[in-house]
Amino acid sequence: MRIVFLGPPGAGKGTQAETLSKEKKLPHISSGNLLRESVENDTETGKKAQQHINKGQLVPDQIVVDIIRERILKNDCKNGFILDGFPRTLSQAIVLDGMLKDLGNKIDIVFYFAISKESIVLRLSGRRICAICGANYHVKYVPSLKDGICDKCGGKLYQRTDDKLETVLERIKVYHEQTEDLINYYKKNGILKEIESESNVESITENILKVIDNASKSASFVNLGVV
């Protein structure tokens, strides 16, 4: 199954994608993580991407599209994947559809994570990440036992440069300008499922799994010629 997670930064897409990836044995492909990796590895792509990321703006389509194409052509994506943070613009969605059509595939479900601006600001400005194992914390909601230190591996916790308040506000603005067109695009295609994302992590996971299981059931009926 090919799944897209769509929604503003801080809506919990990454957390849910990690859980779903384990549950359904599908690779979790985060465009943000792939871009940050290329920045850390100091590649040409990373150098070009970094300036946009630090300002909270979108990286040019061509850079992101190339990274995603390379990733979804890998063997582990043959039976599906979870795309998190890509596509983010209508043009990226159209390119993605073309890429998948060439492979004889299509996106099956797009989950739209609905959340208020106030919650996004609260979540992102308090988010902290372990520099060693990548575990996520929140200064108020999921604090580490020892201030600034990861419970799991003892690594130092840091704040992503683009999680600083000023950049968070820019990311939300960019999201509204660029990404909302996508909601209408996928709605028209009949594959958009809205997920209320203010509630707790477990109930959101449960809702996502229900939608996927229902979609798998109706897909097998179609295959059997029942509908």
Ligand code: AMP
């Ligand atoms: P994220 O981790 O998804 O919040 O992404 C962090 C940053 O990476 C974004 O603010 C953008 O600068 C960049 N980025 C991630 N995905 C995309 C995308 N699909 N298109 C353009 N820029 C992206």
